Amino acid sequence: MRWPLRIVPRHALGRWPRAGIALAAIALALLLGALFLWAAGIDPVAAYAAIGRAAFWGGAYALSDTAVKATPLILCGLGCALAFRMRLWNVGAEGQLLLGAWAASGVASFWLPAATPRPLMLAAMALAALLAGGSYAALAGWLKARLNVSEILSTLMLVYVATHFNNFWIFGPWSQSGFPLTPQFPPAAQLWRLSDAAAQVPALGGIGLHAGFALALLTAAICWWSLRQTRLGLAIDAVGDNAATARSVGIDVGRTTVLVLALSGACAGLAGMVEVSGVVLRLQERFSPGYGFTAIIVAWLARLHPALVVVVALLFGGLLVGCREVQPAGIAMLLQGTLLFVVVGSEFFVRYRLRWCGWRAHE
Amino acid sequence: MIVTSPAHASPVPGAVAPAVELCGISKRFGETLALDGASFAVQRGQIAALLGENGAGKTTLMQILAGVQAADSGELRLAGQRVELASPRQAIARGVGMVHQHFQLVPTLTVAENILLGAPRPRFLLGRQPLHVEIAALGQRLQLPVDPAARVAELSVGERQRVELLKALWRGARVLILDEPTAVLGPLELGPFFRALRALAASGTAVVLITHKLTEVLAAADVVTVLRRGRTVARDLPIASVDGDRLGRLILGSEETAAATGEAAAAPMTPPAPALAASAPLLRLRRVSAIGQRGERALDDVDLEVWAGEIVGVAGVSGNGQRELAQVIVGLRPALAGRIALAGQEITRLPVRERLARGLGYVPEDRLGDGIAPALSVQHNLALGLFRQPRAPWLLPWRALAQRSAELVAEHDVRLQSLAQAAGQLSGGNVQKLILAREIDARPRLLIAAQPTRGLDLGATAAVRERLCRLAAGGCGVLLISEDLDEILALAQRVVVLFRGRVAGTIDRAAASAEAIGKLMLGRTADLAAAEPV
Numbered sequence: 001m002r003w004p005l006r007i008v009p010r011h012a013l014g015r016w017p018r019a020g021i022a023l024a025a026i027a028l029a030l031l032l033g034a035l036f037l038w039a040a041g042i043d044p045v046a047a048y049a050a051i052g053r054a055a056f057w058g059g060a061y062a063l064s065d066t067a068v069k070a071t072p073l074i075l076c077g078l079g080c081a082l083a084f085r086m087r088l089w090n091v092g093a094e095g096q097l098l099l100g101a102w103a104a105s106g107v108a109s110f111w112l113p114a115a116t117p118r119p120l121m122l123a124a125m126a127l128a129a130l131l132a133g134g135s136y137a138a139l140a141g142w143l144k145a146r147l148n149v150s151e152i153l154s155t156l157m158l159v160y161v162a163t164h165f166n167n168f169w170i171f172g173p174w175s176q177s178g179f180p181l182t183p184q185f186p187p188a189a190q191l192w193r194l195s196d197a198a199a200q201v202p203a204l205g206g207i208g209l210h211a212g213f214a215l216a217l218l219t220a221a222i223c224w225w226s227l228r229q230t231r232l233g234l235a236i237d238a239v240g241d242n243a244a245t246a247r248s249v250g251i252d253v254g255r256t257t258v259l260v261l262a263l264s265g266a267c268a269g270l271a272g273m274v275e276v277s278g279v280v281l282r283l284q285e286r287f288s289p290g291y292g293f294t295a296i297i298v299a300w301l302a303r304l305h306p307a308l309v310v311v312v313a314l315l316f317g318g319l320l321v322g323c324r325e326v327q328p329a330g331i332a333m334l335l336q337g338t339l340l341f342v343v344v345g346s347e348f349f350v351r352y353r354l355r356w357c358g359w360r361a362h363e
Numbered sequence: 364m365i366v367t368s369p370a371h372a373s374p375v376p377g378a379v380a381p382a383v384e385l386c387g388i389s390k391r392f393g394e395t396l397a398l399d400g401a402s403f404a405v406q407r408g409q410i411a412a413l414l415g416e417n418g419a420g421k422t423t424l425m426q427i428l429a430g431v432q433a434a435d436s437g438e439l440r441l442a443g444q445r446v447e448l449a450s451p452r453q454a455i456a457r458g459v460g461m462v463h464q465h466f467q468l469v470p471t472l473t474v475a476e477n478i479l480l481g482a483p484r485p486r487f488l489l490g491r492q493p494l495h496v497e498i499a500a501l502g503q504r505l506q507l508p509v510d511p512a513a514r515v516a517e518l519s520v521g522e523r524q525r526v527e528l529l530k531a532l533w534r535g536a537r538v539l540i541l542d543e544p545t546a547v548l549g550p551l552e553l554g555p556f557f558r559a560l561r562a563l564a565a566s567g568t569a570v571v572l573i574t575h576k577l578t579e580v581l582a583a584a585d586v587v588t589v590l591r592r593g594r595t596v597a598r599d600l601p602i603a604s605v606d607g608d609r610l611g612r613l614i615l616g617s618e619e620t621a622a623a624t625g626e627a628a629a630a631p632m633t634p635p636a637p638a639l640a641a642s643a644p645l646l647r648l649r650r651v652s653a654i655g656q657r658g659e660r661a662l663d664d665v666d667l668e669v670w671a672g673e674i675v676g677v678a679g680v681s682g683n684g685q686r687e688l689a690q691v692i693v694g695l696r697p698a699l700a701g702r703i704a705l706a707g708q709e710i711t712r713l714p715v716r717e718r719l720a721r722g723l724g725y726v727p728e729d730r731l732g733d734g735i736a737p738a739l740s741v742q743h744n745l746a747l748g749l750f751r752q753p754r755a756p757w758l759l760p761w762r763a764l765a766q767r768s769a770e771l772v773a774e775h776d777v778r779l780q781s782l783a784q785a786a787g788q789l790s791g792g793n794v795q796k797l798i799l800a801r802e803i804d805a806r807p808r809l810l811i812a813a814q815p816t817r818g819l820d821l822g823a824t825a826a827v828r829e830r831l832c833r834l835a836a837g838g839c840g841v842l843l844i845s846e847d848l849d850e851i852l853a854l855a856q857r858v859v860v861l862f863r864g865r866v867a868g869t870i871d872r873a874a875a876s877a878e879a880i881g882k883l884m885l886g887r888t889a890d891l892a893a894a895e896p897v
Contacts, residue, residue, distance in 0.1 A: 231755055241739050248727055249719070
């Protein structure tokens with residue numbers, strides 16, 4: 001007897017069949033998740049309903065919360081996607097996010113007077129975050145281009161450096177009477193929120209959606225457009241596909257490496273600024289639940305496509321929000337992991353199909 | 364109509380079932396019918412040539428035999444027994460080994476490790492030392508010398524080919540399929556190679572030779588099968604009963620086209636003699652040395668000049684510094700010593716982009732590896748020519764690019780479904796035309812063409828050669844690095860022979876003969892022998 005299924009390579013698959021495979025994979029992931037929940041003694045249907053209600057169809061609050069959680073994921077996910085397209089494995093978006101948050105906080109609380117006009121203050125914070133995150137990642141890029149240091153290691157290690165760097169400032173010079181956090185930002189350093197308009201439109205009261213979400217969408221649009229329309233976008237895809245060819249047509253791969261990692265880090269740094277200025281309103285320890293790491297999954301599930309990054313980030317934001325409603329708390333991670341595993345695994349079916357050839361004796 | 368005749372040429376007499384028989388094989392890829400009821404057979408002890416143009420289905424048919432592809436319909440018999448080969452592993456287990464045109468080697472592993480991969484009885488402990496000795500001995504015996512400890516990434520294409528051959532034989536192949544094996548062998552490697560094949564056949568191996576080169580078929584094969592557009596148009600023709608003209612007609616299917624390729628192969632297409640009015644050569648290398656991948660001195664004191672309107676051929680046995688020469692000129696490999704000047708301006712330390720911007724064009728030896736980005740579209744690949752422009756726009760002018768791409772594709776006769784098609788899906792000949800289109804569109808003053816026709820069919824080869832001649836006629840200098848001596852003799856005005864990274868000699872076309880060049884390629888010159896005993 002022999003195994004009746006054969007693996008047969010498939011010819012190029014169209015867009016819709018691919019989307020079908022992805023959707024089937026998501027359905028399968030949810031099914032597997034349900035199995036885990038059931039095994040843990042939780043009613044999966046009720047759990048999914050609670051998650052869905054809390055994250056998506058529970059009204060404006062739910063959607064606002066989901067979008068708020070998705071915002072740093074979108075920005076970090078874009079950063080990862082940019083680098084990944086060039087096969088630069090920037091796995092340190094978390095560190096770049098932390099440094100971005102640090103720089104933005106410095107501008108907000110210490111380096112610019114609290115009376116600075118709001119647009120100017122916010123612009124300065126964003127710029128500082130972009131520069132901090134960007135130059136931090138560019139450091140890894142420079143090491144890679146100059147000394148061929150693996151960016152996987154350097155970006156990951158720099159996360160720990162960034163964590164302790166931030167802690168130094170939070171516990172030390174910026175500590176507020178001994179507590180490990182900075183003072184709350186002045187109003188000029190807080191991003192506009194929908195709830196700000198509650199005085200005029202009472203319905204908006206308590207809705208925490210902030211301008212950072214719009215900024216994230218704008219960044220996604222810019223990334224999408226740039227990848228298609230600019231020379232840099234072509235260089236990224238060329239290096240990602242075949243670095244040897246890129247070199248032989250005159251692309252400076254080293255310089256592009258530094259530049260792309262800088263842009264990647266800048267996106268993550270901006271995520272840090274948006275998070276402290278739109279949600280936390282100060283710099284404190286552990287304000288990010290690992291957005292920079294989750295973003296790796298987001299970018300990968302989105303197949304490194306900026307528009308899909310937004311979609312996947314919203315889905316993951318929803319999971320983060322919804323799983324607050326479900327005990328135990330690890331369920332969000334469990335579902336994320338299952339999703340990644342199944343969806344990335346489903347790529348197999350994009351390239352191969354199984355053929356049933358019946359049970360037959362071998363010869 | 365199928366021309367058939369019984370295969371009398373087999374050294375093993377008749378009644379035995381053929382080692383391999385393929386009947387009525389069909390295979391469809393998406394829209395294209397690659398094979399349409401093709402058939403093929405080879406006897407034990409026989410060398411059977413499989414001929415046909417690029418895209419005729421030769422490779423697909425043999426991939427089915429090697430278990431790489433599954434046939435949609437048709438029958439496969441090994442020694443008379445009907446079998447189905449679902450994977451290369453099963454094919455190997457039944458003694459069918461294939462050496463692919465695009466090498467299937469793991470570059471980071473050593474020669475020995477590559478040979479061991481997929482061996483029929485995998486060993487748990489590798490036993491490095493005895494293995495190396497065994498492999499070296501096998502290589503010696505088959506006249507395919509290799510260094511078992513060398514990393515594949517560091518080998519030249521010709522050397523990799525040897526590893527591929529050894530790999531298949533090591534696994535005990537009784538049916539050996541060779542896809543374009545001679546494409547990467549130098550002319551002096553051909554004789555020993557065919558002798559090795561003959562010895563293999565004499566020991567009972569069935570050898571299948573897929574090739575474009577008629578002369579080699581006539582010299583080495585016992586029988587010939589010809590495919591045209593997925594069909595077998597002639598099967599098991601004894602080699603004594605055919606000649607080059609007849610094969611050409613069978614391959615191309617019509618008299619006129621056969622005449623055209625005959626002309627392409629033979630007619631002198633020499634551009635007019637270079638205008639020596641120019642004061643300086645377009646390209647001048649002065650005592651250039653460079654380190655190779657393995658840390659050896661791959662180029663040693665090389666002097667070279669290319670003048671405007673001239674085609675200079677670089678001949679040599681593969682692995683004698685040709686690859687490094689191209690890389691050093693383009694700027695992909697630093698020069699250890701010496702100076703390189705382009706049109707009188709020194710470019711020794713300039714980055715690749717600057718050199719291309721100053722009028723260098725580069726058609727690399729490894730088309731898929733260095734020439735295109737295979738997953739990107741044809742359109743994107745043509746747009747890569749943009750990066751060399753001194754003031755390349757940061758915003759890509761896609762509309763203009765699309766228009767120019769359409770023109771280029773038409774002008775260079777690149778056959779494709781659409782500009783949005785991935786470049787890696789094109790056949791070898793079309794990939795080469797695509798690269799040429801991109802490089803020529805940049806209006807180079809000096810084009811470096813490394814193995815520009817390797818593995819291409821007659822039509823594509825003629826097109827590429829004609830293109831090079833036209834460039835030279837238009838005043839461009841061409842440095843033609845080729846292991847095909849006929850090509851160099853047909854195109855080049857001067858021939859520079861590389862041996863162990865040194866210029867073994869420079870011969871004018873008038874004085875050039877295959878024998879003279881061949882001697883230089885082996886380093887057999889009086890003065891060189893005195894300086895460095897071989």
